[in-house]
């Protein structure tokens with residue numbers, strides 16, 4: 001059985017007291033669920049997030065990581081630093097990192113390798129821009145993102161990888177892929193992975209959808225066969241919305 005996951009990517013939101021307040025609200029309202037629930041606060045609040053969530057079934061994950069093990073990289077955060085505060089999972093390849101911080105497929109190969117070498121699990125994000133979809137190029141673009149960043153891996157590496165399909169045109173725009181569009185792409189992604197790494201990897205890999213998921217649309221998206229959960233941005237910043245999305249899985 002593939003793991004179901006609902007993950008909140010808080011992006012550059014919530015200072016320390018807001019982080020504590022949102023986590024305490026989540027604790028207070030947390031339903032019992034078969035899904036793994038994750039939250040990704042900003043780096044500076046990771047340590048405190050673990051403290052607040054101690055004993056609760058919400059995993060704290062990181063939004064990014066530098067590809068080098070250590071060294072003269074002012075302002076950067078290493079895999080080992082994340083591990084040292086308790087992080088076991090890191091988001092890599094988010095479209096905002098690609099668009100605003102110049103992250104390329106080539107750089108992501110290095111980040112993926114460093115994360116796996118440090119026993120970090122990865123939520124690997126990818127997805128097409130609007131112009132790729134309107135020109136009918138979305139499948140080949142997504143295939144190339146997977147091929148360029150992940151096809152060098154071994155079958156065994158896939159135990160530590162979750163995929164997150166996030167069409168760029170649906171992120172923070174209020175525009176959501178229809179459940180049918182999500183299913184069509186997720187099935188394509190699963191087949192792409194199965195063709196390269198075998199059907200066992202294809203069957204087992206969790207594929208999350210991200211892009212304007214909210215309480216009103218989560219259930220119909222999550223109901224699709226190849227959608228194993230969501231990576232939630234804006235709606236993860238309000239406890240009631242995030243809880244409603246967890247309840248939709």
Ligand SMILES: O=C(CO)COP(=O)(O)O
Nearest residue numbers: 009171172211212233234
């Ligand atoms: O980028 C996202 C999650 O990583 C999605 O963001 P929104 O849910 O705000 O569209």
